[in-house]
Amino acid sequence: MVERIVTGAHYGLRDWLMQRVTAVVMALYALSMAGWLLLHPGLNYDAWIALFSGSVVRTFSLLFLLAVYCHAWAGVRDIVMDYFKSSGLRLVIYVAVILALLLYVIWSVQILWGF
Amino acid sequence: MNENRPKHLALSQIRLPLPALVSILHRISGGLLFLALPLLLWALQYSLRSIETYTQLAGVLHHPFSKLFMLIIGWAFLYHFCAGIRYLFIDLDYGVRLAQARASSKWVIFVSLALTVLIGVRLW
Numbered sequence A: 001m002v003e004r005i006v007t008g009a010h011y012g013l014r015d016w017l018m019q020r021v022t023a024v025v026m027a028l029y030a031l032s033m034a035g036w037l038l039l040h041p042g043l044n045y046d047a048w049i050a051l052f053s054g055s056v057v058r059t060f061s062l063l064f065l066l067a068v069y070c071h072a073w074a075g076v077r078d079i080v081m082d083y084f085k086s087s088g089l090r091l092v093i094y095v096a097v098i099l100a101l102l103l104y105v106i107w108s109v110q111i112l113w114g115f
Numbered sequence B: 001m002n003e004n005r006p007k008h009l010a011l012s013q014i015r016l017p018l019p020a021l022v023s024i025l026h027r028i029s030g031g032l033l034f035l036a037l038p039l040l041l042w043a044l045q046y047s048l049r050s051i052e053t054y055t056q057l058a059g060v061l062h063h064p065f066s067k068l069f070m071l072i073i074g075w076a077f078l079y080h081f082c083a084g085i086r087y088l089f090i091d092l093d094y095g096v097r098l099a100q101a102r103a104s105s106k107w108v109i110f111v112s113l114a115l116t117v118l119i120g121v122r123l124w
Helices: A013-039 A045-053 A055-083 A087-113 B018-049 B051-062 B064-091 B098-123
Strands: none
Touching (some): A045 A055, A045 B018, A055 B018, A087 B018, B018 B051, B018 B064, B018 B098, B051 B064, B064 B098
């Protein structure tokens, strides 16, 4: 029987693929946002709020943020896996990171639809 | 496995090849961005919530410490972006040979630093 421990390695192919897919999503959003900022040099509140009031921008901003959180999970998991030897400590860090990222999801919705 | 095999882990004496430097900096910049997430979300919230919080945020961002923070996070983002694109190409089997990998490593470091300098100029 293969022993599978909760903080073990080798279960990462899906995460690996997700990391790449989310990277492409984030890159496209970042380039679009950079392009918009270059076209609006003297940024003010009215232009900023007008941009984020559109439901397309809200939706893609949330998609971007969700991509950030999924991507961050894979990256942080890789870092923790490499540098923290105790599986107990890894478990504690994983739980903390997952909870933080889930809270960020809720916070992101509140930010984008809360004005 | 031979437990007594020699190890060379004198970190200060190991000279990283350029692609390895790009790799470890990718980790460091990614870790920094993760740690900065709550502050970045807070800034996004203040920028959107109302004209008062927007003005308040603009005031906070004017402080030299904020500018330093934005410069560091700006570098981390730009670096992570450039190095990430390089890795996507490597995953697709482009630029895998050593000479190409070295050349693209140089480009990643150069382009991310040049864009960071532009942010610095814009901030100050």
